[in-house]
Amino acid sequence: MTDDIRNLEKIKEMLLEERREILERLAKKQGAHLELLESHAKGDIADQATALEIQRIKSTLSSMERQKLQNIENALKKIEDGTYGICAECGELIDEKRLMIKPFAIYCVKCKEEKEKNGL
Ligand SMILES: [Zn+2]
Numbered sequence: 001m002t003d004d005i006r007n008l009e010k011i012k013e014m015l016l017e018e019r020r021e022i023l024e025r026l027a028k029k030q031g032a033h034l035e036l037l038e039s040h041a042k043g044d045i046a047d048q049a050t051a052l053e054i055q056r057i058k059s060t061l062s063s064m065e066r067q068k069l070q071n072i073e074n075a076l077k078k079i080e081d082g083t084y085g086i087c088a089e090c091g092e093l094i095d096e097k098r099l100m101i102k103p104f105a106i107y108c109v110k111c112k113e114e115k116e117k118n119g120l
Contacts, residue, residue: 005085005096011103012079018103019072022065030057041073071104087111 027034040054078084085094089111
């Protein structure tokens with residue numbers, strides 16, 4: 001289904017770019033190495049102590065930024081799995097224009113509006 005999204009590569013780039021920006025700010029603030037944070041984000045770090053240290057550094061993010069980082073990582077994982085762009089509610093493909101604006105949207109416009117109407 002993900003194959004239906006013509007701009008998937010572009011969206012992936014946007015997500016990676018956003019993630020990089022967050023990690024870059026974090027690295028600067030905490031005096032940590034960006035490369036280290038990035039390789040952890042990719043799941044490349046096996047070393048337990050390093051992983052814990054990175055968890056600690058990440059915990060200094062504001063909850064909004066942490067949530068955003070989480071959303072980005074979820075979206076990237078979905079791209080890997082081939083399930084990206086599918087509405088978590090109705091299973092329909094989310095409009096590509098919407099994804100280009102909000103690359104980590106998990107609901108299609110219809111479901112999103114429905115949820116807002118119900119105050120969710
Ligand atoms: Zn939907």
